[in-house]
Amino acid sequence: MKGFLASMYVGLQIESNWTKKWVWLLYLAAYPVGSFLAVIILYGVFGQKTGLLPYALYGTIFYYSLSMVFFDMAFSVHDDREHYQTLKYIFLSSTSYRTYLCGRAATRYLIALAGIGINLCWLVPVLHLPFHPSWAYLMAGAFLGYLVAAGLGLAMASVFLLTIKLDVDVVDALFGGLFVLSGALFPPTAFPAVFARIAEFVPMSPFIELMRRAISGKVLTTFLSDMSTVQLLGRVALSAAILFALGSVLVSFGSRQAQRKGYIDVTTAF
C-alpha cells in the first residue's frame, strides 16, 4: 500500500509539476473538452431530433476516463525507459513494477474523473442532460472501470516492456478500435449484425452503459437494454476480475523477461 501511494504521488508530480498550480487546475478542466467537443457540435447540428446527445456525451466522457488509464500505463514504460531513463531505478526499488504502474495510473484516473466532474457542472444545465445519479452505482462502477482499464493497460505495458521500438500509435489504434466497437459515441446497432453482437462483448461496453444509467437515471437506448443495472454491474465486475488478473500475470512475465533480455535500460532515441 505504501508503494502504491508513493507511486500515486509520483504520478501526481509528473502530471502537475510542469507549471503553476492554478494553471494546472485550468488545464485539468480544459483537457477533457477535446474528448466531447465533436460530440456537442455533431449532435447539436445533425442529431437534435435523435435525442442521442446524452447517450453519446456520457459515453464519450466515461470512455475518456478509461483511456487515460490505459494510455498512461502503456506510455509510462516508454516514458520512464527512454525519456526520463528511470525505469531501472523503479525496478531496483522495493515496490513491484505492477504496483508502480497501478499507482501512477490511479492518479491519472482520479485527475480524469475530476476533469469530468468539473465539466459536468456546466454541461448538465446548459445541454439539459438527464442527471439523476445513483452514487452507489457510480462509485462501484468507477472503481471497477479502473480495474478493467488497468488490466488492459498492464497487458499493453507488458508488450511495451518486451519491445524496444514499438510506438504508442499501437495503443492509439487499439484504443480507436475499442472506441468504435464499445458504443461510446453511437449505439452499435448501427453496425452490421456481427459487429453489433461483438460490441456487446467489448470489455468497455458494459462499463460505459452502467455509468450512463448510473448518472442519468435511465436507459437511454436499446443497446444492452435487456440487462438490468445489477446485471451490468456483475458483468463489469467479471470483466474487471478477469482482465486485471490477466494484466497482472502478463506484466509480471514481461518484467522478468525484460530483465533477462536487458531491455530495462535500453534507449533507442527513436
Added chain:
Amino acid sequence: MKKKQLLLFLRTLNARAYVRIFGQMREATWVVASVLGGFFTMTTYIYLYRTLGTGSEFSGLVVLGGFMTPFFMNVLWGVATQLYWEKEMGNLELMLVSPAPLSAFLVGLSVGGAMHTMLRSLAVLFFGIAVFKVKFTILHLPLAFLVFLVTLFSMYGLGIVFSSLFLYHGRDAWRTADLVMEPTNVLSGSYFPARFLGVGLVGIAALIPTTLGLDALRQLLVPSFTVKVLDWRWELLILIGLGLVFAFIASWALRSVEYKARRDARLTLRWQ
C-alpha cells in the same frame, strides 16, 4: 560564400528528411498502427453520420478529413514539438554546435515528415474508398493537388512557428500540444464541414491551414458538397498568404527564440 551556405542548407535538409522518411519505414508496426488508428477514427465518424441519418456525401467528407488528419498530427508531433524532443534526447546541443542552420533541420523535418505521412494518408484514403464505397470526382484533380500542396506548405510553416516557441519551453510545450490536439482537429472541420461552426468560430479556425485546405479539397473532390466556407479560389489565396506569413514569422521567431534560449541557458535543460 552564398553558394556554400545554400549547399549546406540543402545538404542539411536532405540529411534530416532522409532520416524522417526512411527511419519511419524501418518499423512496419509504426506504419500499420498509424494507418489503423486513422482508419478507426474515420470509421467512427462514418457510422456516427449513419446513426444521425445524414446523407451519404458525409462519408466522403470524413474520408477526406481522415486523409488530412495525419498531416496535422505530423505537424504537431513531428515538427512543432521536435526541438523539444531533440533537447530531451541531448541531440539539440550537437545540432547547434554544428555549422548547419537550425532552419534547414526544420525544413528537412517538414519535407521528410510530409513525405512519410503521405504513405499513411494514402493508405487511409484507399481503405476509406474501398470499405465505405466513397466516390470522388477526378475532374479537378490537378487543382486539388495544387490546393493540397499549398495547404501542406502553410501547415508546415505553422509547425515551424510552433517549434521555435516549443524550443524555449519544456514539458509545458508538450502538455500544450496534447491539450490543443483534439480541439484543433475538431475546429478545423476534419469530421464535418467547417461552416457549421458559425462565422465567428470559422474565422478563428481559418488560422489553422487545415480548415480552408480541407474545405477547398471538398469543393473540388466531392460533387455534392455545397456547405462551403468560401469559394476554393479565395481559400487558395488565403492559404498562400498564411503560408508566407508563417514562413516569415517562423524565420524571425527561430532566430529570436534561439537567442533567448541561449541567453537563459535553456538549450541543454532537460526534464523540466
